[in-house]
Amino acid sequence: MTVSTEVTGKVAAEAAGKYTVGAVMCPYRLVLEHVTSRWGVLVLIELLDRPYRFSELRRAIGTVSEKMLTQTLQTLERDGLVHRDAKPVIPPRVDYSLTDLGREAAEQVRGLALWAEARMGEVEKAREMYDAAKGRG
Amino acid sequence: MTVSTEVTGKVAAEAAGKYTVGAVMCPYRLVLEHVTSRWGVLVLIELLDRPYRFSELRRAIGTVSEKMLTQTLQTLERDGLVHRDAKPVIPPRVDYSLTDLGREAAEQVRGLALWAEARMGEVEKAREMYDAAKGRG
């Protein structure tokens, strides 16, 4: 059916060529990695609620370093998913919000997060069973 | 929504064990990182079509090393998302398939992949505009 097959088919096709991990990757894979990245996921979900200022976002996420948040926001802004609004005031004030494109991505990501939250208990049980089975040999 | 990343304590750290990915974090975050991981995403989407044998999956994805595929599959199996069926024959034959839980996750992930594919062009245009704006200073 599936576009998913087509999608991964493209990945495979890319692999057949002169693909190298560190170098240029196809745009599709890149945007996917950006939105599924460690901090990208959390930023998108936060911004789905409302716009945030930089350090407000930092506090909301809680474990992200300033460097990684900056880097993540720049990547998402470059991909056209996040809008950066720097106000020329002192002290500086910068608001981040989702673009229409970013909102689409964020809603997909939120679906994933909601699933993870809902099924977390079952996953934990599965882990315990797996570990117990391994432990007994 | 809340995406608190506060550490839940030593229990989480110890439970993660050798499967720890990066820093210590709550189980919810862990599942999310597993399914959004570089190879986890591709494995889940591939398995959405049908069961795969190990090296069949390796060829289908195309760029994944044997080591990373093994590691990814073990993580997803431990989380109860992937079922491993090792047949006692020579030469060995191992089939991987999605569990019901895994299928739910995979469908969410596919949604993300489909979005990325559909909007890839717009993202590329956004990147060009961003780079052009930066280039002009």
Place this chain on the structure above:
DNA sequence: CAGCATCCCCGCAGATACTG
């Protein structure tokens, strides 16, 4: 406040060799 620049560690991930 919102970043940028720099240093540096460690763990992800690739390469290689070996086994049941």
Place this chain on the structure above:
DNA sequence: CAGTATCTGCGGGGATGCTG
């Protein structure tokens, strides 16, 4: 075929200090 075991690099990402 489907893995394990081991070595190694290099880059992700944290810590720190500085700027507009």
